[in-house]
Every structure is written in C-alpha cells, then in structure tokens.
Amino acid sequence: MNEEEVVRATQGMPATVQSIRDDLAALGVAPGMVLLVHSSLSSLGWICGGPVAVVMAIEAALGPEGTLVMPAYSDDLSEPSYWKNPPVPETWWATIRQTMPPYDVSMTPTRGVGAIPECFRNQVGTRRSLHPSDSFAARGPHAETIVGEHTLDFPMGDGSPLARLYDLDGWVLLLGAHTQCASSLHLAEYRAKYPKKRQVKRGAPTMIEGRREWVEYQDFDWDDSDFTTIGTSFAEKTGLVRSGRIANGTAQLMPQRPFIDYAVGWIEKNRR
Numbered sequence: 001m002n003e004e005e006v007v008r009a010t011q012g013m014p015a016t017v018q019s020i021r022d023d024l025a026a027l028g029v030a031p032g033m034v035l036l037v038h039s040s041l042s043s044l045g046w047i048c049g050g051p052v053a054v055v056m057a058i059e060a061a062l063g064p065e066g067t068l069v070m071p072a073y074s075d076d077l078s079e080p081s082y083w084k085n086p087p088v089p090e091t092w093w094a095t096i097r098q099t100m101p102p103y104d105v106s107m108t109p110t111r112g113v114g115a116i117p118e119c120f121r122n123q124v125g126t127r128r129s130l131h132p133s134d135s136f137a138a139r140g141p142h143a144e145t146i147v148g149e150h151t152l153d154f155p156m157g158d159g160s161p162l163a164r165l166y167d168l169d170g171w172v173l174l175l176g177a178h179t180q181c182a183s184s185l186h187l188a189e190y191r192a193k194y195p196k197k198r199q200v201k202r203g204a205p206t207m208i209e210g211r212r213e214w215v216e217y218q219d220f221d222w223d224d225s226d227f228t229t230i231g232t233s234f235a236e237k238t239g240l241v242r243s244g245r246i247a248n249g250t251a252q253l254m255p256q257r258p259f260i261d262y263a264v265g266w267i268e269k270n271r272r
Contacts, residue, residue, distance in 0.1 A: 001042045010045035015247035017049060020057035027244040028253050031063035034142055034170035036162075036184065036256065037070050039116040043176030045248025051119035054175075059139070067140030069147075069165065070117040071183060074108045076100075078133045079203040085112075102205040102212045103132035116175075129161055132204035132215075136161040142168055153218040156186035163187060170256045176249035179231025180224050184256050188230075188263035189222060194271040197221075226270070234262045 001009070015023075029035065037058060047053050058068055080088055080096040088096070101108075105128045110118045121128055121137040129135045129150035138146045138161070145168070151159030162184055172184055179185075189197075198221040206215050234254070235241035242253040 003046070006042050007046045010248050012248075015045060015047045015053070017053045017057045017060065020047070020054060020247055021060045023244070023246045023251075024057060024061040027246065027251055028242045029058070029061045029171075029173065031061070032065040033062055034067045034140075034146075034165060034168045035062060035069065035173055036165055036170060037068065037116070037173045037175055038177040038181040038183070039070075039114055040176040040249070041115045043249040044246060047247060051115040054116050055120050055123065058173075062140065065141060067138060067142040067146065067168075067170075068120070069136055069138045069143075069161065069170070070120050071113045072110050072117055072121045072128050072135045072137040073113055073133065074103065074111050074135065075133050076111050077103055077108065077204045079201075082202070097203065097205075097214050100205045102207045103130075103135075104207075105130060105135075131155045131160075132206045133202075134160075152215065154190060155217075155219065156183060156222070157190035157220075158187075160187065166257050166260060172254050172256045172259060174252040175246055176251065178228060179252075180227045182227060182231065182259075184260055185224070185227050185230060185263050186222050188260045188267060190220060191260070192264045192267040192271075194268055196271060223271075226267075230263050230266050233266060234259055238262060 041051055062068055077100060080093045110121060117137065120126060123139065126137050126139045127143045127147050128137045129147035131150045131152065134155035136147055146161045146164040150161060156162055172182060174182065200219055200221045201216055202219045203214055203216045205212060238258060240254055240258055244251055
C-alpha cells in the first residue's frame with residue numbers, strides 16, 4: 001500500500017511510540033528478552049514516526065537489558081540463476097557475478113525485509129553479521145554473541161544467528177507479518193531429516209583480503225511453502241503463541257526454541 005492507502009485504512013488515531021510500547025507489553029514483550037522481529041510496517045497502519053517509532057517502541061519495551069534482532073538480508077547479492085522475484089535473463093548472469101558490488105556491512109541495504117529492519121540496521125550501535133546475503137542485525141547485550149560468528153556455509157543452520165537465538169532461549173515476534181516470514185523455521189529445516197532435502201551451491205560477492213571475489217558456499221534448497229501450516233499447528237497444539245493487536249495490525253509472540261523443536265518433528269513427519 002502507498003501512504004495514502006495506509007492513512008485511509010488506519011482506524012482511529014495513529015499509533016505512537018508510547019502506544020506501540022504499551023501494546024507490546026500487553027502482548028508479553030518484556031524487559032530483558034532476546035527478541036527476533038519480523039515485520040510489515042504498512043500492516044500496522046499509519047504510525048507517527050514510521051519505522052523509527054516502531055524501533056524505538058520495541059527497544060523501550062525490551063529495556064537496556066534486552067536484545068533486539070532483525071533480518072538484514074541482501075538477497076540480490078546471490079547466485080542470479082536462482083532469482084525469481086524477478087528472474088533475469090541467463091545472458092545477464094555472468095555480468096552479475098563479475099560486477100555486483102561486494103557485501104559491505106555498513107553500505108549494503110537490506111532487501112525484501114521491509115522498512116523497519118532497514119531503519120534498525122542503520123541505527124548507531126546496531127551490529128550486523130558478515131554473511132553477504134543472509135545477514136542479521138542485532139542491538140543489546142547479546143548482540144555480539146548472536147551476530148559475531150555467522151558461517152558462510154548453511155547460513156540458516158547451526159552456525160547462524162538463528163542458532164544463537166535458540167541457545168539464548170529467545171523469542172520471535174511477528175509484527176504485522178505472517179508465519180511464512182519466520183526464518184527460524186529454516187533452522188528447523190536444517191536440523192530435520194526428510195527425503196526431499198537437497199543441498200545446493202550458492203554464491204555471492206564479498207571482500208577477501210581487500211579484493212572483491214565471487215565466493216561459493218553450500219546451502220540447502222529451502223522450502224517455506226508449509227511454514228504457515230507449521231505455525232498454525234504449533235499454535236493449536238502447544239498454546240504457546242500469544243496473539244494480539246499492535247497499532248492497527250496483528251501480532252504473534254512465541255518462544256523460539258519450542259517453535260523450532262516442534263517444527264523439526266512436524267517436518268520429519270509430513271515432508272516426503
């Protein structure tokens with residue numbers, strides 16, 4: 001939606017930093033949490049302050065002892081033969097591999113994750129992991145632990161920020177976003193054993209010893225087509241998902257570790 005459409009769709013008064021903070025507290029976001037947020041700004045209605053207000057509200061709800069994490073993907077720095085949104089002609093592939101600017105932790109913008117993570121990754125003091133296409137951004141006492149060591153191979157696996165969130169018993173907040181956006185389920189895919197699991201080779205431009213290089217790495221052929229089904233089943237079977245309103249949108253809050261553990265079992269049982 002454009003901004004005019006968002007204004008028209010907003011019911012009542014616009015949300016503010018304080019009102020969003022209050023909504024988050026009512027949902028269960030508490031001081032000291034380690035919280036991974038997936039978000040859709042337009043789904044929350046018109047907000048006084050836009051993405052800045054949302055980031056400020058979440059940080060206020062978490063307090064100084066809390067750690068905020070968001071995806072900071074740059075998936076245009078990737079193997080062009082896999083591109084779908086949009087695809088590009090095969091005749092372009094070699095040029096992209098040879099000339100795409102390398103990943104720069106400060107300069108490379110996020111892509112496909114929305115305005116809130118892009119705002120957050122630019123905030124002074126936010127740390128960003130070094131994976132060229134699947135980075136995460138974090139701020140707070142556990143930021144270095146979460147994003148400091150992000151393996152090139154299998155970037156959503158046990159060497160990823162997602163696994164460090166698991167170790168820290170973190171939480172996932174879907175803020176106007178759907179379960180299909182919950183990248184924690186990729187960690188479940190990585191850990192699960194199922195017949196159609198397929199390893200693939202990916203690539204990205206990065207800097208190595210001061211030189212731009214196209215590096216190749218190993219990954220799995222991820223499949224998010226059943227993520228919504230997994231999320232619904234987890235909520236129904238466990239009762240661990242808290243749902244509520246944030247601003248003019250909906251939100252879900254859930255503990256990440258049980259979510260991943262449940263998803264591993266679900267995938268192993270249902271994917272054939």
